[in-house]
Amino acid sequence: MRLIFLGPPGAGKGTQAALICKRGAVPHVSTGEMMRAAVGSGSELGTRVKKYLDAGELVPDAVVIDVIRDRLSKADCKQGFLLDGFPRTVDQAQALTKLLSELKMPITHVLELKVPDAVLLERVRKRGEQGSGRSDDTEEVVAKRLQVYWKQTAPVTQYYRSVGTVHEVDGLGTVDEVLGRISKVLGLK
Secondary structure, three states: OEEEEEOOOOOOHHHHHHHHHHHHOOOEEEHHHHHHHHHHHOOHHHHHHHHHHHOOOOOOHHHHHHHHHHHHOOHHHOOOEEEEOOOOOHHHHHHHHHHHHHOOOOOOEEEEEEOOHHHHHHHHHHHHHOOOOOOOOOHHHHHHHHHHHHHHHHHHHHHHHHHOOEEEEEOOOOHHHHHHHHHHHHOOO
16 A cells, blocks of 8 residues: 545544554655654755755755655555655656656555535634644634645645546544545555
8 A cells, every 4th residue: 555645734634644554554654754854864865955954945846755765765665655745746746656656666545635624724723722732723824724735735636636546535524434434445444
């Protein structure tokens, strides 16, 4: 199982990713964690990543692809992975497709969690009221993140539809209900 998880902020991707990875016995490959690990390794690649992070700049796609290549070459990814936080643009999706082809590790599933914007805003409002500790859990920030998502990241779903199958999963309901829908798509028990 080599999986990409798509969906807007607040859709429950992080919660579901952790559960799916445990159930499917595959690593949760997060771009944020990969960047931190690369920097912590002191490698040449880590030094390149650190240069951008220290300057407060976005790490260029080509460098992110190198970080992903390095992470996916680890033994724990040989049987599969769940890629979280990447790709966020069509250019990144195309670069990832090329990389995975070179590695002979094509994506087996692209899942999109579908949740209406009004529900997303309500979920984030509740998270903020419950003291999530996340600085991005305000309605204003989430509204902005949703605008960015619909403009830049939603087209990634269209890209994957054009090159394969995207499985849309209803993200409404309890955590267990959504997990059940995802597990059915993936053939997990």
